[in-house]
Amino acid sequence: MLDNLVYLDYNASTPVDERVLQGMMPFFTQRYGNASSKSHCMGWDASSAVEQARLQVLTLIGAKSPDEIIFTSGATESNNLAIRGVLEAVNGKHVITSAIEHPCVLNLCQSLKPMGVQHTSIRPDKSGVISPAAVEAAIRPDTALISVMAVNHEIGTIQPIREIAEVAKRHGILFHVDAAQGAGKVPLNVHKDGIDLLSISAHKIYGPKGVGALYRRKTPKETPINPQMIGGGQERGIRSGTLNVPGIVGLGLACHHAGAEMAHNQAIIHGLRERFLNRVRAETDQFHIHGCMERRVAGNLNIAFGEVPAEKLINALKTIAVSGGSACSSGQSKGSPVLRAMGYDQTEATRAVRMSFSHLTTEKEVDIASRIILDNAFRLGLEQSRAHCA
Ligand SMILES: Cc1ncc(COP(=O)(O)O)c(C=O)c1O
Incomplete structure (x- = not known):
């Protein structure tokens, strides 16, 4: 370089924050247990580190319960899990997004055509902001999900998430937010903002690459979701695969520092x-x-x-x-x-x-x-x- x-x-x-790196280090060489190992203290130790990270993620985004946080490999996976997972679970046939979503959202929605899912994308105004009224006008009787990002990845515009959530709620439609560029940079609170699903990524906030999380609302009604990774049933069956303990610890610390x-x-x-x-x-x-x-x-x-x-x-x-x-x-x-x-x-x-x-x-x-x-x-x-x- x-x-x-x-x-x-x-x-x-972003580079990994030195404090984040130091917090992760022991989990590579000393505290390397599998967080799913229930029969010995190495597993309990890894599991308790994962739960600590879950609380740190929860705190940054204002979630209520630790089991609303699902660890993933990053925002791309969180967005796939949220959008495909919900549409499959409710047999949804129509999804609305903004036209300025990250390619992982836009390409994903296009890829759902063979499943019979139609995709409406809402263009922003010239200032790069999505109008809640335009989202509302696109709603159809079969709309199952609305997905709008918190902050745009190219132009940095902050979207009116709370107002779009109100539109979604008024029509009884689930609302997902890709917060990869927003979490830790603008205040977000899944409860106050009325968000049902929210994606975050560690490497945008001085955490490691290849780790992220999906928030999935549990109350007053659990958000239906189909797992996209089938296996040993980790993450309450929503996302199987051995947990990336060092990465998750890093994500938790990154969220903690970003919030503070x-x-x-x-x-x-x-x-x-x-x-x-x-x-x-x-x-x-x-x-x-x-x-x-x-x-x-x-x-x-x-x-x-x-x-x-x-x-x-x-x-x-x-x-x-x-x-x-x-x-x-x-x-x-x-x-x-x-x-x-x-x-x-x-x-x-x-x-x-x-x-x-x-x-x-x-x-x-x-x-x-x-x-x-x-x-x-x-x-x-x-x-x-x-x-x-x-
Ligand atoms: C808005 C947005 N969503 C999703 C992603 C993908 O995140 P990840 O790299 O964690 O898969 C990015 C990364 O650039 C992004 O900016």
Whole structure:
């Protein structure tokens, strides 16, 4: 890895927090029992560590009972379990999502066609926000599930989850939230927000990759769900497979720190993003931010520099790690599907550079990144503003 790399792709993944790593370490080499082993203390020890992590996840999202938390391999699996699991369990024939969901939700819903499931996707307004009224208008008598993300992965917009939940409740429809980009960054409370199912992922919040959780509401009515992984019956039969104890411990600790430090870290991150933007504003007015700034997580910026194609700019930035969209959809020449859904044309949608900041980002890194990005953008045709040229 480059020593002088400035990493600004924290929406794609984050480093593991040192405190999280230290908490996980004993579970690789000393406390390596199988959490399902009931006959000896190594198993009891692993099981109690898993239960501690369950409580930490529960606390971050405001769940009521530990058995509402199902450990998975990440948000992709949680979303699959929630959406396919519910539709299978209730023999659902219609699902509504936003059109700016992560590919793991959109592709999954498309893949359910052979099961007879129809998928309606709701486009956001130009600011990247989904209207609860548009969701309500799409409801049919056979709608079984509504799934809308908490925070968008490309443009960082915060969706009106509570209002959409009210719509779902009014029509007696189950409501799932993909909170991979929202948990630990914006306050979420499954009870106050009226959420039946919620997906999270550890590696977006300074935990390890390959571990996540699904919240599944139990009260007042248990949310029906079909297991997608059949085996030894772990996780109350909903998700079989030997539990990833070190990963789960890491997820729990990541949730704990994210919750405890959310306000503090988000304030730092907001300041860093403003610093970057001020440096851009000082040299050019030829930039465009995709998605509204008012309803956006502090760490995200999705920006076009004049007419500079994002791919060219990103390829030129050898020492700055930013992306052209989500890690899962980058490299798409048709441009960002999120921006297309917002109404940008194909050319405009290929200009988006996604930058994501962390509380670990330094002011010096912001200054270096802004200088290198602007220099390269000017070289690729971005116009300097008159004030700066003079
Ligand atoms: C909104 C959203 N949902 C789901 C995922 C997939 O999460 P995971 O990597 O844990 O499978 C991501 C990852 O980028 C995401 O941003």
